Amino acid sequence: MSAEMLVSLLLTTMTAATPLLLAALGELVVERAGVLNLGVEGMMLTGAVSGFAIMSLTGNPALAILTAVAAGALLAAIFGFLVLSLMSNQVATGLALTIFGTGLSALIGTGFTGRPVPGLAKLPVPVLSAIPLVGRLFDQDALVYLAIVAVAAIAWFLKSTRGGLVLRAVGEADLSAHSIGYPVLRIRFLAILFGGAMAGLGGAYLSLAYTPMWVENMTAGRGWIALAIVVFAAWRPWRAAGGAYLFGGITVLQLYLQGSGLLPIPPQLLSMLPYLGTILVLTLISSGPFRARFSPPACLGKPFRPPT
Amino acid sequence: MRAMSPIPSIKPAPRLEARGITKRFGALAANEAIDFAVEPGEIHALLGENGAGKSTLVKILYGLLQADEGEMLWNGRETRIASPRAARALGIGMVFQHFSLFEAMSVLENVALGLDRPGPGLAERVRDVSRTYSLPLDPDRMVSTLSIGERQRIEIVRCLLQSPRLLILDEPTSVLTPQEADALFGTLRLLAADGCAILYISHKLDEIRALCDRATILRGGKVVGRCVPAETPVRQMAQMMIGSGLRDAVAKTTRPAGAVRLKVQGLDLPPATLHGTALRDIGFELRAGEILGIAGVAGNGQGELQQALSGERPVRQADAVMIDAVPAGDRDAAWRRRRGLCCVPEERNGHAAVPEFSLIDNAFLTAHDRADLVSRGLVRRDRARALTRRIIADCDVRAAGPDAAAATLSGGNLQKFILGRELAQDPAVLVVAQPTWGVDTNAAAAIHQALVGLAEAGGAVVVISQDLDELLMLSDRIAVLQGGTLSATLPTDGLSSEHLGLLMGGAGAAAAP
Numbered sequence: 085m086s087a088e089m090l091v092s093l094l095l096t097t098m099t100a101a102t103p104l105l106l107a108a109l110g111e112l113v114v115e116r117a118g119v120l121n122l123g124v125e126g127m128m129l130t131g132a133v134s135g136f137a138i139m140s141l142t143g144n145p146a147l148a149i150l151t152a153v154a155a156g157a158l159l160a161a162i163f164g165f166l167v168l169s170l171m172s173n174q175v176a177t178g179l180a181l182t183i184f185g186t187g188l189s190a191l192i193g194t195g196f197t198g199r200p201v202p203g204l205a206k207l208p209v210p211v212l213s214a215i216p217l218v219g220r221l222f223d224q225d226a227l228v229y230l231a232i233v234a235v236a237a238i239a240w241f242l243k244s245t246r247g248g249l250v251l252r253a254v255g256e257a258d259l260s261a262h263s264i265g266y267p268v269l270r271i272r273f274l275a276i277l278f279g280g281a282m283a284g285l286g287g288a289y290l291s292l293a294y295t296p297m298w299v300e301n302m303t304a305g306r307g308w309i310a311l312a313i314v315v316f317a318a319w320r321p322w323r324a325a326g327g328a329y330l331f332g333g334i335t336v337l338q339l340y341l342q343g344s345g346l347l348p349i350p351p352q353l354l355s356m357l358p359y360l361g362t363i364l365v366l367t368l369i370s371s372g373p374f375r376a377r378f379s380p381p382a383c384l385g386k387p388f389r390p391p392t
Numbered sequence: 393m394r395a396m397s398p399i400p401s402i403k404p405a406p407r408l409e410a411r412g413i414t415k416r417f418g419a420l421a422a423n424e425a426i427d428f429a430v431e432p433g434e435i436h437a438l439l440g441e442n443g444a445g446k447s448t449l450v451k452i453l454y455g456l457l458q459a460d461e462g463e464m465l466w467n468g469r470e471t472r473i474a475s476p477r478a479a480r481a482l483g484i485g486m487v488f489q490h491f492s493l494f495e496a497m498s499v500l501e502n503v504a505l506g507l508d509r510p511g512p513g514l515a516e517r518v519r520d521v522s523r524t525y526s527l528p529l530d531p532d533r534m535v536s537t538l539s540i541g542e543r544q545r546i547e548i549v550r551c552l553l554q555s556p557r558l559l560i561l562d563e564p565t566s567v568l569t570p571q572e573a574d575a576l577f578g579t580l581r582l583l584a585a586d587g588c589a590i591l592y593i594s595h596k597l598d599e600i601r602a603l604c605d606r607a608t609i610l611r612g613g614k615v616v617g618r619c620v621p622a623e624t625p626v627r628q629m630a631q632m633m634i635g636s637g638l639r640d641a642v643a644k645t646t647r648p649a650g651a652v653r654l655k656v657q658g659l660d661l662p663p664a665t666l667h668g669t670a671l672r673d674i675g676f677e678l679r680a681g682e683i684l685g686i687a688g689v690a691g692n693g694q695g696e697l698q699q700a701l702s703g704e705r706p707v708r709q710a711d712a713v714m715i716d717a718v719p720a721g722d723r724d725a726a727w728r729r730r731r732g733l734c735c736v737p738e739e740r741n742g743h744a745a746v747p748e749f750s751l752i753d754n755a756f757l758t759a760h761d762r763a764d765l766v767s768r769g770l771v772r773r774d775r776a777r778a779l780t781r782r783i784i785a786d787c788d789v790r791a792a793g794p795d796a797a798a799a800t801l802s803g804g805n806l807q808k809f810i811l812g813r814e815l816a817q818d819p820a821v822l823v824v825a826q827p828t829w830g831v832d833t834n835a836a837a838a839i840h841q842a843l844v845g846l847a848e849a850g851g852a853v854v855v856i857s858q859d860l861d862e863l864l865m866l867s868d869r870i871a872v873l874q875g876g877t878l879s880a881t882l883p884t885d886g887l888s889s890e891h892l893g894l895l896m897g898g899a900g901a902a903a904a905p
Binding site for chain 1 (some may be wrong): 455456476477480488490491492493494495496497501504505510667827
């Protein structure tokens with residue numbers, strides 16, 4: 085494999101990892117606040133189609149991205165109302181959100197299938213992008229950079245700010261947070277909105293940059309992989325970045341292997357790799373010695389009813 | 393002393409005065425026209441049984457609940473406490489009964505969460521306060537690694553950092569060793585001497601006599617009396633607190649000890665949860681007619697011991713637990729129950745009983761074998777119903793009937809029902825954990841009577857409890873569980889709670905003066 089080839093693989097890994105990372109970061113914040121939203125796939129699809137529709141109608145990428153973010157947040161707001169105000173079951177509601185989002189995106193997207201749009205513009209980083217060979221890695225679209233900045237920002241927020249401390253407290257012991265006087269439900273609602281916005285953004289990356297087009301169900305399970313990455317990352321932002329790049333890398337590698345024909349393995353088996361990886365990782369970290377070190381927020385998935 | 397003397401001409405306003413506080417939940421008045429006042433520098437007791445309305449009142453004072461009627465005066469000025477934040481802004485600090493702490497976070501983070509403006513140099517200020525009031529605390533430790541006493545210190549330090557003018561403590565000693573409680577009293581007296589008003593909520597009369605200047609007594613949501621505890625006989629305070637029909641505590645009797653019914657040797661068990669305690673080399677013998685008390689501060693392996701004895705978590709080694717000389721260590725709970733080992737775990741809702749199930753279904757769940765409630769794989773509803781009725785009648789359980797859901801019973805009544813269910817199975821060995829936790833005095837006396845009755849009938853009883861008075865009253869012998877190991881069993885006669893307290897604090901505390 086030539087150096088040129090390696091850089092190409094790295095480059096595609098970054099683009100493949102970006103939507104996973106954006107969605108996983110959003111879900112990570114939601115889960116740190118103690119809420120499990122399994123609707124990531126649905127929110128990503130809705131974001132993808134909304135962004136694509138606006139791009140196709142107006143040609144304005146900023147407006148398209150904002151619309152995708154708003155669409156994801158809107159779907160999340162429905163979820164938040166159901167699980168926080170009406171105290172519905174989080175798992176069932178999340179699954180329903182995915183089904184709803186899948187159907188809704190197909191409906192919105194009927195007129196847009198097969199229409200071409202221009203991809204997001206590349207923003208070369210000054211100096212770095214001029215380096216021969218690896219310079220290509222610093223010539224990407226804005227969302228790739230944003231995803232990496234978001235990792236640092238969220239890690240800093242959770243670790244070093246008061247807001248992050250309170251958010252973690254709400255996910256760790258909701259009753260304690262309530263009795264000290266923190267508005268548990270409001271904090272959780274804001275976290276859910278943020279998670280939806282990030283999932284919408286991840287979806288928009290798919291339909292505007294990764295493959296600039298709309299196809300029904302185009303997320304192809306990436307929402308579920310994002311959920312797995314959150315667990316894999318043990319609810320820590322930098323590990324989520326590692327996880328997203330690892331899964332992105334596997335995806336790209338299996339495409340490369342399929343294309344190269346180097347290995348006598350049926351392509352169907354290779355396509356399974358990212359999903360097999362997900363199952364393997366989840367099995368590993370939920371068993372034995374790993375378990376203690378990867379403990380989830382103590383209130384994850386539990387509804388909170390303010391006591392009287 | 394202050395309020396009892398004639399009112400001086402220029403009397404400073406009370407720190408906090410409540411007038412006519414009323415709070416209703418539906419038809420139930422949890423608080424009804426409650427008046428009381430706490431003076432600066434005074435330690436004021438709020439005394440009452442479970443369900444007397446103490447917790448509701450405290451939540452109103454701390455802004456967690458809003459009163460339906462009545463007014464509050466802070467230093468003589470009318471005020472409204474809309475939220476815990478508003479309470480803290482006034483200068484009210486609160487130490488909760490069930491701590492408001494976050495296990496997976498550090499001491500420092502926990503303190504910061506309780507402050508509205510943590511500010512810089514917090515770690516240093518935490519060290520300062522803990523030195524001044526002798527509340528040793530390491531800001532960098534994780535809460536999950538701390539003992540209950542240390543956790544309570546976090547709550548207190550968190551309040552003290554805000555220089556409170558009124559400190560509220562809700563049943564603070566229910567989880568402490570006698571020595572830890574004494575240290576707490578020292579801190580509180582120091583605070584009161586600084587002019588802080590202290591509202592001390594408890595149902596432990598001895599403590600209140602030792603610590604408090606005045607007491608307001610609640611019953612059924614109303615103020616039923618006020619007194620100076622040091623000048624009032626305990627029995628009179630108890631009478632005010634409970635009303636008519638104060639049951640006498642069970643009298644100590646000696647019973648002849650029979651054959652060994654339960655033998656535990658070399659029992660090891662890994663912790664049940666991430667923050668649990670491993671059991672190491674537990675051993676004791678229990679004879680027919682005996683009651684063995686297991687003392688210890690919560691979190692020293694009580695949960696694990698209950699699971700190991702009941703069979704919820706069997707071990708490899710069969711002879712680690714022997715029931716009537718039959719190896720049972722590797723057998724599960726159902727097998728042990730058939731052999732006559734019954735168990736009443738600590739957690740009533742969700743462990744001992746299914747809250748949503750009827751009493752009949754709950755009776756069936758453990759009694760189906762020994763009370764013969766199944767025939768050819770089918771549930772015999774009629775027999776289960778008859779059994780449930782019998783338990784309700786025999787144990788004086790206040791419930792709407794056998795079809796009432798377990799969750800609709802009060803804590804004391806559900807506990808009486810659960811104990812009755814196990815007694816109805818005529819157990820050879822009964823393991824009970826925290827039998828009277830959160831149970832009113834009369835129900836507690838009935839539960840104690842039932843346990844003694846079982847021992848008199850030739851049963852063997854293990855009582856795991858944090859309540860030393862309970863253990864000293866019931867048990868023939870007591871052993872202390874500390875850090876997952878069990879001390880030698882000591883005869884109760886001649887044993888003092890101070891001696892037990894030292895054992896509960898571990899070797900380190902025993903060496904200290």
